[in-house]
Amino acid sequence: MIKVQGLVKRFGAATVLDGIDLEIQQGEIIVVIGPSGTGKSTLLRCLNFLERPDAGWLQVGDLSVDVTQARKADILALRRRTAFVFQNYALFANKTALENIAEGLIVVNRWTKARAHARAREILERIGLADKADAYPASLSGGQQQRVGIGRAMAAQAEVILFDEPTSSLDPEWVEEVLSLMKQLARERQTMLVVTHEMGFARDVADRVIFMDGGRIVEQGVPSHVFTQPQDARTRDFLRKVLASQTSPVP
Amino acid sequence: MDVLDIDYMLGLLPVLLRYLPLTLEMAAAGMVLALVLACLLAVIRVLAIPGLNAATLLFISFFRGTPLLVQLFLFYYGLPQLLAFLTQINGITATIMGLTLHFSAYMAESIRAAIVGVDRSQTEAALSIGMTNGQLMRRIVLPQATRVAVPTLMNYFIDMIKATSLAFTLGVTELMGATQKEAAGSFLYFEAFITVALMYWGIVELLAWLQRRLEKRLGEAYRR
Numbered sequence: 001m002i003k004v005q006g007l008v009k010r011f012g013a014a015t016v017l018d019g020i021d022l023e024i025q026q027g028e029i030i031v032v033i034g035p036s037g038t039g040k041s042t043l044l045r046c047l048n049f050l051e052r053p054d055a056g057w058l059q060v061g062d063l064s065v066d067v068t069q070a071r072k073a074d075i076l077a078l079r080r081r082t083a084f085v086f087q088n089y090a091l092f093a094n095k096t097a098l099e100n101i102a103e104g105l106i107v108v109n110r111w112t113k114a115r116a117h118a119r120a121r122e123i124l125e126r127i128g129l130a131d132k133a134d135a136y137p138a139s140l141s142g143g144q145q146q147r148v149g150i151g152r153a154m155a156a157q158a159e160v161i162l163f164d165e166p167t168s169s170l171d172p173e174w175v176e177e178v179l180s181l182m183k184q185l186a187r188e189r190q191t192m193l194v195v196t197h198e199m200g201f202a203r204d205v206a207d208r209v210i211f212m213d214g215g216r217i218v219e220q221g222v223p224s225h226v227f228t229q230p231q232d233a234r235t236r237d238f239l240r241k242v243l244a245s246q247t248s249p250v251p
Numbered sequence: 252m253d254v255l256d257i258d259y260m261l262g263l264l265p266v267l268l269r270y271l272p273l274t275l276e277m278a279a280a281g282m283v284l285a286l287v288l289a290c291l292l293a294v295i296r297v298l299a300i301p302g303l304n305a306a307t308l309l310f311i312s313f314f315r316g317t318p319l320l321v322q323l324f325l326f327y328y329g330l331p332q333l334l335a336f337l338t339q340i341n342g343i344t345a346t347i348m349g350l351t352l353h354f355s356a357y358m359a360e361s362i363r364a365a366i367v368g369v370d371r372s373q374t375e376a377a378l379s380i381g382m383t384n385g386q387l388m389r390r391i392v393l394p395q396a397t398r399v400a401v402p403t404l405m406n407y408f409i410d411m412i413k414a415t416s417l418a419f420t421l422g423v424t425e426l427m428g429a430t431q432k433e434a435a436g437s438f439l440y441f442e443a444f445i446t447v448a449l450m451y452w453g454i455v456e457l458l459a460w461l462q463r464r465l466e467k468r469l470g471e472a473y474r475r
Contacts, residue, residue, distance in 0.1 A: 035330050048379050076381050084379035090372035094394045104380035107390060136472040156380055 002047075002160055002191070003177055007056035007067070009042055017053070018041045018215035024160060024218055027189035031202040031223075034212035035238055040195040041087075043212070044162040047193070048082045049075045061159045083153035087165040089145040091137040091152070097144075098124065098133040101151045108156075116153060123151045127181055143174025156187070161185070163194040180233075199239075199246055203227055211235045257437050260446045269349040270429040277343060277425065281350030285411070286404070288351060289358035294388075298365045307359070314356035320417055322348040322357075327421045342421035350414060354407050361403040365396035381394050398469040405462040416451075426450065433446060 002024040009017040016039045024030055032040045045051040046067075047058065053067040060081040065074045091100050098120045106114035124130045127147045137145055146166055153161045162184070167175045179201055186192060186205045196202065202209050203223045210220040211232070219232045230236045292311065296301045309384040314322065331338045369392045377387035419428035426447060434443035 004416075014436055050375055050378060076383065079379060080381040084376075086372065086376060090376035092373060092376065092391055093370075094391070094398075096472075103390070104382075107386050136474075138473050138475050152376075152380065175440075179454040 001059070001061070002193075003057070003059040004047070005057040005059075007043070007046060007050060007058070008054045009046055010041070010054050016215050017046065020056070020215075020217060022210070022217065024191060024193060026159075027192055028207050029186045029192045029205055030194065030208045030210060031206040032193065032195045032210045033197070033199070033202060033211055033238070033242075034218075038212045038216075039215040040212050041164050044084070044164050044193065044195055047078075047160075047162055048084045049078055050084070058194045063104070080156070081159045083156040083158035083161045085146070085149050085153050085161060085163045085166050087168050089137070089142070089149045089169070090146055091145055093137055096134050096136055097129060097140065097151075100137070100148055101155045104156055106154065119155060120151075123154055126154075127151045127240075128177075141174060142170045143177045145168065146178045150178070150181055150185070154190075160191040160193055161197065162166065163192060165195055165197070167196065167198060197242065199227075199242060213238070256439055256442050259437065260442050263433060263443060263446050264450075266433060267426060267429055267450060270426045271450070271454075273343070273423075274412070274415050274426040277346055277350065277415045277418060278408070281345045281354065281411055281415075282408050283451065284347065284351040285355040285358055285407075287354035292355060292359035293362035293366060297366050311359060316352050317442065319349060319353045319414055320420065322353055322423060323417055342418055342423035346415065346418040346423060347422055349417075353414075354375050354411055358404060358407055361407075362396065362400050365400035366392060368399055369395045396461055398466075398473075401466060401469060402462070405413045405458065405465075409458055412454060412458070413451055 002022075004020055004022040007017050007020040007022075008015065018039075020039075020043060032043065034040055040050060046053045047060075049070070050197060052070075056067050058067060058078065060078060063074070063077050063081060065078060070078070091097075092103060095103060097177050101120035101123050102113070102116040105111040105119060105214060109116075111119075121130070121133065124133055127150065129144060129147055129151070132144060132148075135144075137148070140148065150161075150166070166182070167178050170178060176196075178202055179198060182192070182194070182201070183205055194201075194206075206223050208220055209223045209224065209226040211218050211226060211230075211234075213234045219226060221233045226235065227239065230239055292307050295307045323345060326348050327340065327342060331340060373391050373395065374387060377391045382390070413426060416427035418425050419431060422428075424432070430447040432441050434440045437443065
């Protein structure tokens, strides 16, 4: 289980996260939506300590950290419990698809190379890229790269996978294969926290949708509720704008 | 008399070849030591370690700002006057020392630039899976920086091989020193020096060929 309490992040004078409280149950799939610049990505980055929060408590599994007191060891432990999927894939450019997935197992979990590669092959199989094991990122399509990025996150066996706009950099033709892999993970009840503008995915897959604005959680609930009966004016405004621009309208 | 005494040149070649190992050894030792020192200096600069950073800047400024020949004379003739135990220093050691310090100053900057040039996303991805700073440097950043740094580092190595010829001013009989002696004996200065010039050129061309192969191999991951 993941618990976030009073999480605050400031960049200079700007407060990007203004006291976030959030609980995620094991196996829960949460989609975070909201206008650009409202702290959605920053929330994910704070959970992974890619950004250091200014205040708050984080609990991931058996690890509980006061972010202001977090030491190096706490930060490493926290990162090992949270896996991250980046908008720009961020695959290791000097490593093959297989090595990208095996890297963390070898370096962080101290597995033998043989064991790590065997696991990486299993994962490549699951993400449908068994034939690309020895391909370098530069030779893969955007969709394939992001699937390897998801495979790398799967290998970590983290408590939660954090998806930071995983399809936003993709050409339209590759979006579907990435979303379908994410749906597959959702069916396997992989705990996921997903920042995305794919409203169809939110509606079909999420257990809970969170709407953020101005560094706060404005509204949350099951997708059918948030999408059809948004309570807050800001949510209504955002949904009207977004849904108008997306091809498949919410019924 | 012929314009060019080819037979003399052909006879000189095996004589000079005996001095080639010393030249290459000084260059290789200088290159390895300079690489190690340069990596250290580059990491200090990248991490901006307080105190050490300022010392590194001063070091780089001095060794880039003064001629190699002056530095060699300083080590060989100057330092023993200051530090008695250095009277033992021989020309070869002084040359390796000079090459190391001089070239590490240049190489540190190109290594630093290569490290800084590795995309930030690579570091973030490594951090996100729980790597330490040391692990991500060793496994992700430095291998990628190497690819960028290799062409310039090879340039410095080529320069260093040629710079070993300055050792002859410290009384070391290496390739250049041997040529000088042979030429003084035969008075065939042009033949002697064109021979040694061709030898240096040949070595450098060989290295350039190796460099192209190395670059091709390092670039394999980046072919689309």
